[in-house]
Amino acid sequence: GFEGREPELKAVVTLASSLDYTSSNSTLKLLLPLADPAQALNVPVVPLGAMLAAAYPLSSRPPYILAWLNNLISAEDMMHPELLKKLVLNNFCTIPAKLLLQLTSAFRERGLCDRSGKFFFKDHLHKSNVPVLAIAGDQDLICPPEAVEETVKLLPQNLVTYKIFGEHQGPHYAHYDLVGGRLAVEQVYPCIIQFLSQHDD
Numbered sequence: 001g002f003e004g005r006e007p008e009l010k011a012v013v014t015l016a017s018s019l020d021y022t023s024s025n026s027t028l029k030l031l032l033p034l035a036d037p038a039q040a041l042n043v044p045v046v047p048l049g050a051m052l053a054a055a056y057p058l059s060s061r062p063p064y065i066l067a068w069l070n071n072l073i074s075a076e077d078m079m080h081p082e083l084l085k086k087l088v089l090n091n092f093c094t095i096p097a098k099l100l101l102q103l104t105s106a107f108r109e110r111g112l113c114d115r116s117g118k119f120f121f122k123d124h125l126h127k128s129n130v131p132v133l134a135i136a137g138d139q140d141l142i143c144p145p146e147a148v149e150e151t152v153k154l155l156p157q158n159l160v161t162y163k164i165f166g167e168h169q170g171p172h173y174a175h176y177d178l179v180g181g182r183l184a185v186e187q188v189y190p191c192i193i194q195f196l197s198q199h200d201d
Helices: 027-040 048-060 068-073 081-091 097-107 121-127 145-152 184-198
Strands: 012-015 132-137 160-165
Touching: 012 184, 027 097, 068 081, 132 145, 132 184, 145 160, 160 184
Parallel strands: 012 132, 132 160
Antiparallel strands: none
């Protein structure tokens, strides 16, 4: 849209994604203090995977000092314990320090920008002509529904569908439950397939 070219996409689905976290209480803020030291010390990567793996025993065994970390990944009873363990120990890796610095822009007024700091993605969403299904989890602490809404409201309203998964009395969806939760195959995947199929000619 920025370049005036056709995107050649029939439809787009976003899972717990936002370009602007300023209105939310996202726990991604926990990563922000790592950005400045990484830049100051000229550290190329932040070993997030190693940090989470080291913290895992304290979140999964008595006295459960870091049990709150599990809620960042999965809502209660939504992910099989063995799957959660594999996810924490194997799925997370190092984060390039430059990527972390770029991510900090999503917590500023104009939202996420490119590495140059001059191109703001939010400024161009209104030019989109592609149908978008934006999905959020009701108990997502990393990308809360209000953060997803900040991006949704910038898209042409006739092209965007916004869906929050999770019920008042449960089950609830945290960040990774949208893809790995026990109900994702029954509830989330069919919604995505239906939306993509609807726009696939």
